[in-house]
Amino acid sequence: MFNVNIKLILLSIILVLSTNLFVLSQEKSAFKIARVKYSGGGDWYNDQSAEINLLKFIRENTNINVEPTFFYVDLANDNLFLYPVMFITGHGNVNFTEREVKNLRSYLENGGFLYIDDDYGLDEHIRREMKKVFPDKDFVELPFNHKIYNCHFVFPNGLPKIHEHDNKASQGFGMFHNGRMCVFYTYESNPGDGWADPEVHNNPPEKREAALKIGTNIIVYALTN
DSSP: OHHHHHHHHHHHHHHHHHHHHHHHHHHHHSBOOEEEEOBSSOOTTOOTHHHHHHHHHHHHHSOOOBOOOOOEEETTSGGGGGOSEEEEEESSOOBOOHHHHHHHHHHHHTTOEEEEEEOSSOHHHHHHHHHHHOTTOOOEEOOTTSGGGTSSSOOTTSSOOOSOSSSOOOEEEEEEETTEEEEEEEESOOHHHHHSOHHHHOOOHHHHHHHHHHHHHHHHHHHHO
8 A cells, every 4th residue: 555655656746747847848949039139229128018919919820839928139148049030129229249240140140030120210220230240241122922921921012011100111121141031121111019019009900910910920931931
């Protein structure tokens, strides 16, 4: 009887440990978007509800295992290589240090994906800084039939207009390394505003839905290409 009880206790411990290890494994493997922290004065930290809402939408509309949380990464820290997708947004100036440039180049050359969303006033600064990362590369405007516009949800007219800035057409640009698009840059569209909580920017429901859908496409594309 004593031996049976010992066996039952040991079995219970093993089951609890196995369950905890499984949960930890699942949490560790869950996908999250790494927001890039940068210097220069731009508000890299704005709209922290954006990634949370997008990841919740992705969980509801795909089979991707996600962790809906706001999480940021410092480009000077080598832990950026742990995250398949990074996100840069904000208003105004961006400045990458020499170490950040080196790390970001290595990250992108080795399979990492960077999504940049101009929240307004970012354009001239991010173009300058990306030239430091890839002096021999330029942003190329993507055609409407590019895979990023139809890999999950279909956008026959390309990048949707989410938030108005200067009454210009939305443009989606790619930067390529060895034939792979490693950077996607959205200009005059601002999907990130549409991901944020509804009361932040007061975008109508249809705009928020379009923003979440193109955001889903960006993540699906990044994880499958």
